[in-house]
Amino acid sequence: MVALELLVLASAVAFVAVGAVVGVKLLLLARRTRGFAELVVGFSLLVLAAVSWPLTLVASASPDELVLRVARAGANVTMALGWSGVFLFTWRVFRPGPGWGRTLAGLGIAAELGAGLAGAVRALALDDAAALGGRSPSGLVLLVGAQLVYAWTALESFRYRALLRRRIPLGLADPLVADRFGLWGWTGLFAGGSVAPATWAMLTGGDPASQLSQLVVGLCGLACSGVLYLAFLPPAAYVRFVRESAPAPAAGNGP
């Protein structure tokens, strides 16, 4: 039991640290480039890692009712903002313009923001503070939205990585960029996995703190932090490994 709790704690600390550092890095990049994508994804990572998860930890550990209520309200709003940002990023980067991507992102953002606000009001207004950790429609919508956007992000990223891997031998793609798509896809998959036990509990009324749930949350959280780190803060040895293991462009290729 203690080992599992330590695993979950280590996973949370790793995600807070890596997510915050990557989020700040991307926001600084956005300030320099004025790029919309880095602004949105940097904001989302920073809010989710450095605000939402710490508030969730405070809410689950605090015996003080006022602190618990404020922390839960804050966590609901910031999670909604963070996951809305992921919807926006995935749409703008992979499916820009009108079409089903815009519709999906619009619906997702509306659902997330609505559920986040409703969750915040519930946290502040519900008579029985002890019941705040239980099932609620707003919590369900918030988490299902997160699962959806993480799955969408993973699918788009893996699809694009597959495209770029075919371009590498022709000299039309950078192996490191292709690898980053794959890592971002894994980030989506593991982030979805770390939220899945809570979503499952919200759907079925199961125990989100069961041993299996803690194991899934801990392992997925650690894996998520690892791939996020490699995607945006890759050590030189990893960069070398990716470049050296990619197929070399045939002579005479390239635009």
Place this chain on the structure above:
Amino acid sequence: MPDSAAFEFACGQLETRSSLDRLAARGTIRIALKQAGLEARSVTPEQMAVVIQKILPSELSNRGVDSVEEICQTILTGLRGVSAGPVSETPDAVFKRLGGS
């Protein structure tokens, strides 16, 4: 989203200069693009040139098209005058920037 100017140009040239009809010409170019991991809506003239040089010749030979080299050379020459046009930022451009590379 409409197909790119480079794609339309290559298809038009292939249809005009080979025995392939419109549908077969477009299909052949699409297959070549797919092999290269490119999409008709976003392929640039520079990317199309690589596909014409490296992939299209074998695709045309497989279809029994005559004068493959000449056709490909003509398309390549014409592609130099095709403008990339207004293209939205591609995902790979965004992810390249996100890595700071």
